[in-house]
Amino acid sequence: MSAEPLQGLASVGKGQSTRGLLRVIILALIAGAAISSRLFSVIRFESIIHEFDPWFNFRATKYLVANGFYNFWDWFDDRTWHPLGRVTGGTLYPGLMVTSGVIYHALRALTIPVDIRNICVLLAPAFSGLTAWAAYLLTNEMTPSSSAGLLAALFMGIAPGYISRSVAGSYDNEAIAIFLLVFTFYLWIKALKQGSMLWGALCALFYGYMVASWGGYAFITCLLPLHAFVLICMGRYSTRLYVAYTTWYALGTLASMQIPFVGFLPVKTSEHMPALGIFGFLQLLAFLDYVRSAIPSRQFQTFLWLFAGGTFGLGLLGLVIATSAGFIAPWSGRFYSLWDTGYAKIHIPIIASVSEHQPTAWPAFFFDLNMLIWLFPVGVYLCFQQLADEHVFIVVYALFGSYFAGVMVRLMLTLTPVVCVAAAMAVSALLDTYLSAKSPKPQETQAADGSEGKKAVKSGLRSTGKPVVGVYGLWGKSMMVSALAVYLLVFVLHCTWVTSNAYSSPSVVLASRLPDGSQHIIDDYREAYQWLRQNTHEDAKIMSWWDYGYQIGGMADRPTLVDNNTWNNTHIATVGKAMSSREEVSYPIMRQHEVDYVLVVFGGLLGYSGDDINKFLWMVRIAEGIWPDEVSERAFFTPRGEYRVDGEATETMKNSLMYKMSYYNYNNLFPPGQAVDRMRGARLPEVGPNLNTLEEAFTSENWIIRIYKVKDLDNLGRDHASAAAFDRGHKKKKVTKRKGPRVLRVD
Amino acid sequence: MAPKQRNAAAHSSTTTSSIAAAPSAAATAPPSSAPVAVPKSAIAKTTHAGSTQSWDKIVSNVLTHYLDTTPQRTKLLDAFMAFLVAVGALQFLYCILAGNYPFNAFLSGFAATVGQFVLTASLRIQTTEANKGDFPSVSPERAFADYVVCSLILHFFCVNFIN
Numbered sequence: 001m002s003a004e005p006l007q008g009l010a011s012v013g014k015g016q017s018t019r020g021l022l023r024v025i026i027l028a029l030i031a032g033a034a035i036s037s038r039l040f041s042v043i044r045f046e047s048i049i050h051e052f053d054p055w056f057n058f059r060a061t062k063y064l065v066a067n068g069f070y071n072f073w074d075w076f077d078d079r080t081w082h083p084l085g086r087v088t089g090g091t092l093y094p095g096l097m098v099t100s101g102v103i104y105h106a107l108r109a110l111t112i113p114v115d116i117r118n119i120c121v122l123l124a125p126a127f128s129g130l131t132a133w134a135a136y137l138l139t140n141e142m143t144p145s146s147s148a149g150l151l152a153a154l155f156m157g158i159a160p161g162y163i164s165r166s167v168a169g170s171y172d173n174e175a176i177a178i179f180l181l182v183f184t185f186y187l188w189i190k191a192l193k194q195g196s197m198l199w200g201a202l203c204a205l206f207y208g209y210m211v212a213s214w215g216g217y218a219f220i221t222c223l224l225p226l227h228a229f230v231l232i233c234m235g236r237y238s239t240r241l242y243v244a245y246t247t248w249y250a251l252g253t254l255a256s257m258q259i260p261f262v263g264f265l266p267v268k269t270s271e272h273m274p275a276l277g278i279f280g281f282l283q284l285l286a287f288l289d290y291v292r293s294a295i296p297s298r299q300f301q302t303f304l305w306l307f308a309g310g311t312f313g314l315g316l317l318g319l320v321i322a323t324s325a326g327f328i329a330p331w332s333g334r335f336y337s338l339w340d341t342g343y344a345k346i347h348i349p350i351i352a353s354v355s356e357h358q359p360t361a362w363p364a365f366f367f368d369l370n371m372l373i374w375l376f377p378v379g380v381y382l383c384f385q386q387l388a389d390e391h392v393f394i395v396v397y398a399l400f401g402s403y404f405a406g407v408m409v410r411l412m413l414t415l416t417p418v419v420c421v422a423a424a425m426a427v428s429a430l431l432d433t434y435l436s437a438k439s440p441k442p443q444e445t446q447a448a449d450g451s452e453g454k455k456a457v458k459s460g461l462r463s464t465g466k467p468v469v470g471v472y473g474l475w476g477k478s479m480m481v482s483a484l485a486v487y488l489l490v491f492v493l494h495c496t497w498v499t500s501n502a503y504s505s506p507s508v509v510l511a512s513r514l515p516d517g518s519q520h521i522i523d524d525y526r527e528a529y530q531w532l533r534q535n536t537h538e539d540a541k542i543m544s545w546w547d548y549g550y551q552i553g554g555m556a557d558r559p560t561l562v563d564n565n566t567w568n569n570t571h572i573a574t575v576g577k578a579m580s581s582r583e584e585v586s587y588p589i590m591r592q593h594e595v596d597y598v599l600v601v602f603g604g605l606l607g608y609s610g611d612d613i614n615k616f617l618w619m620v621r622i623a624e625g626i627w628p629d630e631v632s633e634r635a636f637f638t639p640r641g642e643y644r645v646d647g648e649a650t651e652t653m654k655n656s657l658m659y660k661m662s663y664y665n666y667n668n669l670f671p672p673g674q675a676v677d678r679m680r681g682a683r684l685p686e687v688g689p690n691l692n693t694l695e696e697a698f699t700s701e702n703w704i705i706r707i708y709k710v711k712d713l714d715n716l717g718r719d720h721a722s723a724a725a726f727d728r729g730h731k732k733k734k735v736t737k738r739k740g741p742r743v744l745r746v747d
Numbered sequence: 748m749a750p751k752q753r754n755a756a757a758h759s760s761t762t763t764s765s766i767a768a769a770p771s772a773a774a775t776a777p778p779s780s781a782p783v784a785v786p787k788s789a790i791a792k793t794t795h796a797g798s799t800q801s802w803d804k805i806v807s808n809v810l811t812h813y814l815d816t817t818p819q820r821t822k823l824l825d826a827f828m829a830f831l832v833a834v835g836a837l838q839f840l841y842c843i844l845a846g847n848y849p850f851n852a853f854l855s856g857f858a859a860t861v862g863q864f865v866l867t868a869s870l871r872i873q874t875t876e877a878n879k880g881d882f883p884s885v886s887p888e889r890a891f892a893d894y895v896v897c898s899l900i901l902h903f904f905c906v907n908f909i910n
Binding site: 194195196197198200201204205238239240242243246247249250251253254255257258264267283286291293294295296299300302303 | 804805808809812813850854855858861862865866868869870872873877878881882884885889890892893894896897900901904905907908
């Protein structure tokens, strides 16, 4: 009895199961690190939903939990896009909400009462742990080295490029979509390697889940056909490819069509046509493959030329006809902007105005990926060396992903997984080479060389043997390994620093440092939204720029005119027009839309850069797109082409509603004549703007949010300008009367 | 299942006769048929005649190969696939002629035939002896189990989508 444990102890560290256990423990630790590094925002601030879009997701999740799945599916929301409303259930990606709803109910069933808010806040970190695991699986398919997978999991867990969208509280579609992306790719590789229908079907199921979760599913829809196409072009068509691809496509397309928001898009839009084309092409190839096995090669060649040429011509003709006849929609605008980065700016300002749709700046790559960005090409090179089917996938993904990450800031997210995988392969190749302490003795290698080596030994001449090539000195190895270790440590430091400083701000709550170094929380947003919630009627319509629509809906629970779901450009342009026009023009617009309150964000007092005056030009541009003869961007620039807010601002600028609302009463804060806009560093004119049709209702502590109430029609039937002038004590009629006599006296 | 089986049986019955005829035809046809073909298409170019001829040959070769080497079970699968193609073509024809009004219904019906066709083709590929080397981890039994699971998923989606 006592011998068995001893034997067991002796084999520890060698056995397969021990390694498996170690791997599980390491993966669990990596997941723990991934989760905990995303908790900065919760620790610094509190458990709160971040930014803009997450507020809508949070609101939708609350609706789902409160009203059940079917009501959620048929949800018509009349509290947004007033007076149009929004068919919310049919125009969102429900994956995220349903996921957290399921988790909520599962925890409730286990009698763990958790607030739905906490589930939403912590969903992204939890899924980041799963993403690390998926990256591990994907990398293990690429290389036999087991350390590569663990490194990839580690990189994936803490790479800032992914953390940027998945810190605690960032309850957005990407939170679960990146896990699904990586996992779908893993299943695809698995299906392709084994040629198994089951893996293909699993791939399709997760693809369906991905479609339900994020609009970025088109990335998979394009990448998998591209991979298949490249394989075919390389002459690597195999029956495995046929089985994997066709199973994925047939099931995956059907699965994607189950989502109401996607609906018939997979058969109607050009983005999905490559997948369909490759599907058809594979059928032909399978048929040709069969025919080739059936007849002699000479006959097959004539057959091939006639058949393939005819089919290709027919297919192309059919596609052209179908596109021109309107059966297939041409590429959507957002897609064009991927090819031509200037396209959106000219044609669709609403897309270009979103900061995450801007092209990526070069430093961002290093900031988000640090040393991975220069290990990435090495990993791709290693893939080229082996170049099995799965390595082709990494190469294709790397090319495709790098291009798109360069075009749009937010697509850095889709590049990050492949960078992590490739970099992990590179690092593990280095480590595997330099960590093995074994240095082969010359004789050993000669023996291993086979016959040639044996001959050399027989002849007894050392010099005729092959010289040993490689770094075998302990000194060189330890240098190399320690350098790598330093790099890895610096990488961890960088990731933690970036996460803590750049990506952990909720942007709803701002933090600043007091002179003594202690933290000061600026909580103007919530202050203002709470004011709205408590002091306005439940159905009071709030007009603001669309950025704040989701937050008003989520935090203040008030109807809004426009929000971050920018489905109706005209409606947004209407708001833009109201903001950028004179009061006399804006007031009828606001009356027509039953606006009760107008909300603006003003950063002039605090030096807060994300305010409405800085976004103002986009409002003007978007409005100009619809009413080019009423709103003109040029009129907001001084003759010298400057965008100014001080005394030299243009008349159009000074008279615009946005300018007036931002600077109304602002000069009362300062001694006369010394009002300064700290954001733009501009000295404001001594006399501030007058507001006739609005009255100030609320201004938050640091003046970040200002809320104005739209005045009702005047009781005496006067227009607002004269009524306001009367209230100020001006008697304008007398002014004109006096002018007459004075002229006479001069004579 | 009955019509399909009958279909397959008809196939095989026709095959036996043509198998017997085919080798002899293949052996003797080229010299004898060439003089026959040329007078018929005297106006047509000789190259054209040549290509039609090789087409004949190709088709007959493929047919003989198929009939010679395909086991009975696989022929059943092929009959099922032919049936699916026919149903799919019918649906497509209906869609063109009578309009696609319940587009959901058309799509799910058509996708069901296409998907089932593809799955059956996959099953056929995986169970063919010649392809055994390509699928080291898929035994015929596993292939059939996969096939059943995938078909279930496919039809679940179709029924859900059909409205």
